[in-house]
Amino acid sequence: MIYLDNSATTRPDPSVLHSFQQVSEHFFANPSSIHPFGGEAEKLLQRSKEQAAELLQVQPDEMIFTAGGTEGNNLAVKGIALEHRNRGSHIITTEVEHPSVHEAFHGLERLGFTVTYLPVDAQGVVSTDDVQDAITDDTILISVMHVNNEIGSVQPVKQIGEVAKQYPKLFFHVDNVQGVGKVPLDLAESGIDLCTISGHKLHGLKGTGLLYVKNGTTLFPLFHGGGQEKSFRSGTENVAGAVSLVKALRLTIERREVGIRHMSQLQAQLRDKLYTMEDVLVNTPEQKAAPHIMNISIPGLKPEVLIHMLGEKGIYVSTKSACSSKREDESKILAACGYGRDRSTSALRVSFSYDTTEDEINTFFQELKEAIGRFKAVME
Missing domain, CATH: 3.40.640.10 (Type I PLP-dependent aspartate aminotransferase-like (Major domain))
Structure with a gap:
């Protein structure tokens, strides 16, 4: 998992x-x-x-x-x-x-x-x-x-x-x-x-x-x-x-300094990988952002579909806040940032802990690419 x-x-x-x-x-x-x-x-x-x-x-x-x-x-x-x-x-x-x-x-x-x-x-x-x-x-x-x-x-x-x-x-x-x-x-x-x-x-x-x-x-x-x-x-x-x-x-406080540095490195590595994918838009800002969250949008693709496809591989991510993830499709946060519905209705949230590993991030990225590819192939 x-x-x-x-x-x-x-x-x-x-x-x-x-x-x-x-x-x-x-x-x-x-x-x-x-x-x-x-x-x-x-x-x-x-x-x-x-x-x-x-x-x-x-x-x-x-x-x-x-x-x-x-x-x-x-x-x-x-x-x-x-x-x-x-x-x-x-x-x-x-x-x-x-x-x-x-x-x-x-x-x-x-x-x-x-x-x-x-x-x-x-x-x-x-x-x-x-x-x-x-x-x-x-x-x-x-x-x-x-x-x-x-x-x-x-x-x-x-x-x-x-x-x-x-x-x-x-x-x-x-x-x-x-x-x-x-x-x-x-x-x-x-x-x-x-x-x-x-x-x-x-x-x-x-x-x-x-x-x-x-x-x-x-x-x-x-x-x-x-x-x-x-x-x-x-x-x-x-x-x-x-x-x-x-x-x-x-x-948490005892591990905080090392943990923040570790999550910041994971976030930077994942961001660099995501920037290579033309289908993916990164919503988490490069500056003024916490190290444990990476939010992305894949316009034209329902996030629930990707969540289920990744879940079948034992990889668990989410859409928006768990307190509102089963409600309306649009993220009010992304809408407030000025993004259109194509972006605000297709967002995924990936969030790390101190114990998340680089291998897990690499596996997630590869499975994300494959899932998007499979979805596009079905739609063509």
Whole structure:
């Protein structure tokens, strides 16, 4: 098997699975219980927060454990909007956000909020000047992803953060689900108030995640209940999930420098090979792009056909975001970049991990060429 769909989800690391199992077996008490066994679970949960904060270079009480990227993004976006509605009702995002952000903004529009959806250039990057120009006296939130999940574009988060700092009443949220371990981001120094992380994108488990909430930031909770997680996220904490997430985060950060260099080399090698194919158009920009994503289009060829043909060879790639891959044919990301339907409806996404090998990339390329050749032969 050659697995090249790591932007959708990654293979859980064996040591992460082991940590989850160990905690589930030996620390299964409810951390809110007042007996000593519950106290042990609570201490383990707190230690996980301290370790996560140390890895991310922030404070332990700024860590909120969640069930993943979608929950984290919804809590950040809706939580800020609903909590601070008395300050204003204008919010800003881009046209290329993940569905969990984009749809959250659509939901807020139904509640009376005004949303500005900023355009991007041909590389999928938003202009910092456009962000600045969109801010009004009524603006309370800016939400911009760090790394685009379809084409890998890297947004100027630090520069946007500098803009946001000039407006004390607004908050800045960053969806960093695709960025962790691929493009370093200094949370404490980038003007970020909220940042979303998902465990299953970094060899952790599905159903685990983190939301960084800068001290002094208040949210309207999505879940009301027992007041866990500073009352931002009530519900019995998933201690085993939290421990396993921190384990995955630690392993990722330990391997990050070498891993980024390795994936950058793979991306460059694959790009050079793809440039030799007249049928293939490369959508991932050469500059301002994360190292783990390569998005291509083959106009005139349905991507689902290629995915099935490659799947028969044990090679797994995807179209767009896994959260929207079964919906309409067109990639709204490529459409926002200004590409026509021939390109935006024929895209494939190839995504690497630290463990992807050069041989796997070479095999993928050869099988891609053969699959396109077979398809063209049938159509002639």
